[in-house]
Amino acid sequence: xxxxxxxxxxxxxxxxxxxxxxxxxxxxxxxxxxxxxxxxxxxxxxxxxxxxxxxxxxxxxxxxxxxxxxxxxxxxxxxxxxxxxxxxxxxxxxxxxxxxxxxxxxxxxxxxxxxxxxxxxxxxxxxxxxxxxxxxxxxxxxxxxxxxxxxxxxxxxxxxxxxxxxxxxxxxxxxxxxxxxxxxxxxxxxxxxxxxxxxxxxxxxxxxxxxxxxxxxxxxxxxxxxxxxxxxxxxxxxxxxxxxxxxxxxxxxxxxxxxxxxxxxxxxxxxxxxxxxxxxxxxxxxxxxxxxxxxxxxxxxxxxxxxxxxxxxxxxxxxxxxxxxxxxxxxxxxxxxxxxxxxxxxxxxxxxxxxxxxxxxxxxxxxxxxxxxxxxxxxxxxxxxxxxxxxxxxxxxxxxxxxxxxxxxxxxxxxxxxxxxxxxxxxxxxxxxxxxxxxxxxxxxxxxxxxxxxxxxxxxxxxxxxxxxxxxxxxxxxxxxxxxxxxxxxxxxxxxxxxxxxxxxxxxxxxxxxxxxxxxxxxxxxxxxxxxxxxxxxxxxxxxxxxxxxxxxxxxxxxxxxxxxxxxxxxxxxxx
Amino acid sequence: xxxxxxxxxxxxxxxxxxxxxxxxxxxxxxxxxxxxxxxxxxxxxxxxxxxxxxxxxxxxxxxxxxxxxxxxxxxxxxxxxxxxxxxxxxxxxxxxxxxxxxxxxxxxxxxxxxxxxxxxxxxxxxxxxxxxxxxxxxxxxxxxxxxxxxxxxxxxxxxxxxxxxxxxxxxxxxxxxxxxxxxxxxxxxxxxxxxxxxxxxxxxxxxxxxxxxxxxxxxxxxxxxxxxxxxxxxxxxxxxxxxxxxxxxxxxxxxxxxxxxxxxxxxxxxxxxxxxxxxxxxx
Numbered sequence: 001x002x003x004x005x006x007x008x009x010x011x012x013x014x015x016x017x018x019x020x021x022x023x024x025x026x027x028x029x030x031x032x033x034x035x036x037x038x039x040x041x042x043x044x045x046x047x048x049x050x051x052x053x054x055x056x057x058x059x060x061x062x063x064x065x066x067x068x069x070x071x072x073x074x075x076x077x078x079x080x081x082x083x084x085x086x087x088x089x090x091x092x093x094x095x096x097x098x099x100x101x102x103x104x105x106x107x108x109x110x111x112x113x114x115x116x117x118x119x120x121x122x123x124x125x126x127x128x129x130x131x132x133x134x135x136x137x138x139x140x141x142x143x144x145x146x147x148x149x150x151x152x153x154x155x156x157x158x159x160x161x162x163x164x165x166x167x168x169x170x171x172x173x174x175x176x177x178x179x180x181x182x183x184x185x186x187x188x189x190x191x192x193x194x195x196x197x198x199x200x201x202x203x204x205x206x207x208x209x210x211x212x213x214x215x216x217x218x219x220x221x222x223x224x225x226x227x228x229x230x231x232x233x234x235x236x237x238x239x240x241x242x243x244x245x246x247x248x249x250x251x252x253x254x255x256x257x258x259x260x261x262x263x264x265x266x267x268x269x270x271x272x273x274x275x276x277x278x279x280x281x282x283x284x285x286x287x288x289x290x291x292x293x294x295x296x297x298x299x300x301x302x303x304x305x306x307x308x309x310x311x312x313x314x315x316x317x318x319x320x321x322x323x324x325x326x327x328x329x330x331x332x333x334x335x336x337x338x339x340x341x342x343x344x345x346x347x348x349x350x351x352x353x354x355x356x357x358x359x360x361x362x363x364x365x366x367x368x369x370x371x372x373x374x375x376x377x378x379x380x381x382x383x384x385x386x387x388x389x390x391x392x393x394x395x396x397x398x399x400x401x402x403x404x405x406x407x408x409x410x411x412x413x414x415x416x417x418x419x420x421x422x423x424x425x426x427x428x429x430x431x432x433x434x435x436x437x438x439x440x441x442x443x444x445x446x447x448x449x450x451x452x453x454x455x456x457x458x459x460x461x462x463x464x465x466x467x468x469x470x471x472x473x474x475x476x477x478x479x480x481x482x483x484x485x486x487x488x489x490x491x492x493x494x495x496x497x498x499x500x501x502x503x504x505x506x507x508x509x510x511x512x513x514x515x516x517x518x519x520x521x522x523x524x525x526x527x528x529x530x531x532x533x534x535x536x537x538x539x540x541x542x543x544x545x546x547x548x549x550x551x552x553x554x555x556x557x558x559x560x561x562x563x564x565x566x567x568x569x570x571x572x573x574x575x576x
Numbered sequence: 577x578x579x580x581x582x583x584x585x586x587x588x589x590x591x592x593x594x595x596x597x598x599x600x601x602x603x604x605x606x607x608x609x610x611x612x613x614x615x616x617x618x619x620x621x622x623x624x625x626x627x628x629x630x631x632x633x634x635x636x637x638x639x640x641x642x643x644x645x646x647x648x649x650x651x652x653x654x655x656x657x658x659x660x661x662x663x664x665x666x667x668x669x670x671x672x673x674x675x676x677x678x679x680x681x682x683x684x685x686x687x688x689x690x691x692x693x694x695x696x697x698x699x700x701x702x703x704x705x706x707x708x709x710x711x712x713x714x715x716x717x718x719x720x721x722x723x724x725x726x727x728x729x730x731x732x733x734x735x736x737x738x739x740x741x742x743x744x745x746x747x748x749x750x751x752x753x754x755x756x757x758x759x760x761x762x763x764x765x766x767x768x769x770x771x772x773x774x775x776x777x778x779x780x781x782x783x784x785x786x787x788x789x790x791x792x793x794x795x796x797x798x799x800x801x802x803x804x805x806x807x808x809x810x811x812x813x814x815x816x817x818x819x820x821x822x823x824x825x826x827x828x829x830x831x832x833x834x835x836x837x838x839x840x841x842x843x844x845x846x847x848x849x850x851x852x853x854x855x856x857x858x859x
Contacts, residue, residue, distance in 0.1 A: 275653020
């Protein structure tokens with residue numbers, strides 16, 4: 001039997017769990033993510049799952065490294081499967097010299113897969129988990145814990161690290177037999193006949209600081225940022241990939257005292273947000289493309305009434321219902337242009353949980369100070385992937401721009417901002433009007449009023465642009481090639497930069513509109529090759545850059561197959 | 577502090593047709609608020625788009641003229657943020673039963689502590705007389721000389737089918753009674769739905785003040801839903817008054833487990849919060 005040596009993409013290693021939807025794949029992935037972190041690795045985990053409750057196949061892929069990583073690789077070094085469908089589906093994604101561990105009895109390789117396995121020297125190991133669980137007097141479903149034990153043995157890692165995580169998890173769940181879970185984990189770990197699978201080339205653990213790090217999804221970042229920013233109400237209608245914000249804020253509501261409301265529609269949710277924001281509470285909603293479309297009349301209403309509004313738009317793949325549980329970034333145009341008429345707005349875009357945490361706070365500050373709708377874009381890849389970060393930054397200072405009292409609600413000012421005072425007993429009352437109105441809020445049809453009020457509102461964009469930070473440049477001082485992008489594309493490029501020998505940089509946009517484009521000109525003047533990178537077909541961000549700056553970036557790297565950019569996608573492009 | 581009804585007056589000129597029911601509805605609303613001792617700055621009025629919404633500048637208070645059909649969810653958001661304010665959603669039969677009927681249904685189900693005034697003039701008035709689901713059968717309307725093709729909605733039947741906590745019906749021709757009904761609705765802790773039979777001399781002259789007065793019959797409140805239904809279904813008489821109440825239903829906010837021991841309002845709670853305890857729970 002040949003000795004198995006895995007050939008690694010520099011300092012990265014990956015594991016994929018595959019099974020039916022509903023077989024506990026996410027739980028296994030969660031255990032291993034935390035255990036690897038506690039071992040001292042930085043992890044990144046990515047989920048693929050169908051838009052059904054049971055059946056189909058789902059995966060949880062963990063990439064880990066000795067230093068920070070933000071994206072997945074295409075191939076998998078070790079595949080762990082507990083269902084036949086998943087095994088067939090994911091086998092071709094196993095890397096050369098990789099390992100497959102599975103518990104599928106009487107598994108027959110298809111001719112194609114058999115050829116692939118032979119050509120790539122892939123080792124397949126069957127673990128009879130039904131027999132082992134029987135011996136351990138455990139239920140059949142605990143077979144997945146057996147496999148986890150086997151995997152941990154292959155890493156030759158300390159079992160107590162993993163055991164602690166498993167025990168912690170089940171001790172919070174009522175009605176689980178924790179002792180049986182422990183027995184299954186040990187049985188897997190002590191299994192015989194897998195000695196030749198031990199891996200010598202795991203990434204080196206260079207520092208132990210990662211075991212003090214935190215593991216979060218982007219939606220966790222949004223929820224935590226909103227709590228920190230003094231958000232007191234969350235109104236939403238479920239839609240992937242925004243749904244888990246409702247879960248996080250709901251499950252923590254006893255500690256935060258936030259009002260969490262599952263509204264009867266997206267229109268209800270956004271109107272409730274506007275009602276609460278109008279009164280002076282902080283509130284927001286989150287949705288995906290379809291739900292956002294329903295909200296757009298309210299966005300226009302917010303623009304005219306100058307009621308602050310914060311919306312998180314979690315993007316997913318496709319138009320229509322699209323590919324509901326997969327990733328993409330094709331909703332910039334709707335974020336920029338939704339809503340009838342002309343009114344100012346702000347569009348932000350996150351790339352990871354830290355961005356999510358900070359930008360939702362910025363969204364509240366900008367929305368209240370400028371009294372405009374603010375749309376924060378995320379993607380399924382950001383919202384639901386599990387990121388490992390050393391720590392969250394400190395919270396942003398709350399800036400609201402609220403005054404005690406006033407006379408003219410829509411007073412004409414140079415900045416375009418009419419100081420807002422809250423509806424409260426004793427305060428001067430006013431009419432908040434979605435009709436075009438004069439400075440007092442009274443409906444008007446006079447030419448002068450219409451022009452003055454429209455110009456006043458649009459001046460807020462000029463004022464806002466002055467405080468919008470520049471995009472951030474990552475990379476060497478003298479790059480040959482610089483990717484320009486927003487959202488999760490940053491993560492794959494940053495990971496590729498660590499591997500590629502080329503002088504590659506990335507210009508990352510978080511503040512999308514109003515757009516700051518000076519840095520693009522500077523890079524272009526230096527003769528750097530600029531490449532627009534977008535998780536969509538028609539380069540919406542490139543169109544915005546062109547519209548705002550007249551600068552056209554002709555090189556593009558687009559991907560729109562429902563998958564995010566993998567680190568390999570960037571490396572392949574750089575090879576060209 | 578004593579409140580005078582003139583505090584609710586504004587200088588804006590009326591734009592309603594002569595004889596429009598909205599004049600008396602506003603009178604009744606102002607009177608109710610004054611008699612409850614509410615200052616205009618204690619009141620949030622969330623208006624619909626339509627003839628009723630054009631009254632947004634003709635009454636004092638913190639008024640919002642937002643989107644067609646959405647005055648209820650906006651009012652709910654305002655109420656949840658600050659329960660010290662008296663929140664009233666003011667909407668027509670078009671906005672309430674057509675564009676935003678889901679908000680009425682879920683508002684009743686959720687039992688938010690707000691008051692909803694439904695101006696039922698049996699048509700879309702501001703867009704010059706289109707059919708609504710309360711338009712009389714066979715009545716020629718904008719674009720439909722033979723009347724509506726669809727069936728009707730009886731507001732009372734719809735509301736009573738949803739286990740409401742308060743349903744009343746008033747009449748724009750009797751502002752005194754309407755004012756008392758609105759007062760009861762505001763005082764009721766829950767979702768108070770008040771249908772107002774409204775005169776529209778321009779697009780619904782058939783239902784004139786005289787004809788309606790002949791049909792109106794004042795009634796007493798009941799907590800017997802079958803009795804209330806019987807009154808609502810009566811085709812000869814139009815019963816007005818507080819028709820049905822159920823004080824056993826708790827309002828939405830009182831059902832929020834995490835707000836039970838909170839004395840403050842959401843608007844008083846906007847500040848930076850430490851997230852460390854939440855974060856450690858998530859790890």
